[in-house]
Amino acid sequence: MNIDSITNGVVIDHITAGNAMRLYHLLGIDSFDCSVAIIKNASSKKLGKKDIIKIDGEIIPDIDIIGYVDPGATVNIIKDGKLISKRTIDMPEMLTNVIKCKNPRCITSVEQELDHVFKLTDRAKKVYRCLYCETKADL
Numbered sequence: 001m002n003i004d005s006i007t008n009g010v011v012i013d014h015i016t017a018g019n020a021m022r023l024y025h026l027l028g029i030d031s032f033d034c035s036v037a038i039i040k041n042a043s044s045k046k047l048g049k050k051d052i053i054k055i056d057g058e059i060i061p062d063i064d065i066i067g068y069v070d071p072g073a074t075v076n077i078i079k080d081g082k083l084i085s086k087r088t089i090d091m092p093e094m095l096t097n098v099i100k101c102k103n104p105r106c107i108t109s110v111e112q113e114l115d116h117v118f119k120l121t122d123r124a125k126k127v128y129r130c131l132y133c134e135t136k137a138d139l
């Protein structure tokens with residue numbers, strides 16, 4: 001694919017350099033059927049260096065996951081070759097089934113069918129805690 005001319009797709013821009021692969025895995029992009037380009041260490045006026053993920057397909061990635069991994073990233077939605085939406089992503093208040101609680105005594109470790117829910121408890125320090133046992137999530 002020509003990475004500069006996506007007709008219908010998504011460009012995740014302003015990713016902190018080094019975060020693209022983590023985002024790639026958490027978003028489950030490896031299971032997508034469309035072309036994906038990952039650009040690492042692109043030069044950026046704002047960040048110095050940044051990563052970019054370009055997805056050539058009509059897929060809306062999970063905004064909560066992007067906000068969790070990299071608040072400040074921008075998501076551009078491209079349709080018919082035109083930029084139709086550009087939004088900056090913020091940290092979500094709640095994360096459901098993105099990360100797992102590492103506390104072996106947590107109810108989510110025992111009850112397999114329970115959702116893994118984490119709540120943002122400190123926005124400045126980027127701290128998420130398990131909704132059930134309040135164990136702090138690893139970032």
Ligand code: ZN
Pocket residue numbers: 101102103106107108130131132133134135
């Ligand atoms: Zn827990």
